[in-house]
Amino acid sequence: MGTRNFDVKKLLNDRKFWFASFLIAWAAALQGHMMWLQRQDTFKQKFGTLDDQNTDNQQDSNEGL
Structure with missing residues (x-):
């Protein structure tokens, strides 16, 4: 060689x-x-977002009226 x-x-x-x-x-x-974006999407699907929780809380409080 x-x-x-x-x-x-x-x-x-x-x-x-x-x-x-x-x-x-x-x-x-x-x-x-x-890969980071995919992890973020998976986390959002599993746990949701704060916006989703806020709309759920608003709907619950409006149903009580």
Whole structure:
């Protein structure tokens, strides 16, 4: 097997390297954000929101009148 010389300076000056790094970081951040949104939706489905609880309380108090 031949050895390849790895030139770090050349790699750091390459625009393709920085574009690919940015694209990977952006995709990872987007995936993390989508997972966070999914967790928020699951929590809302399981426990509801304060707005839902307030409307339920208002309906209960209006029925008592």
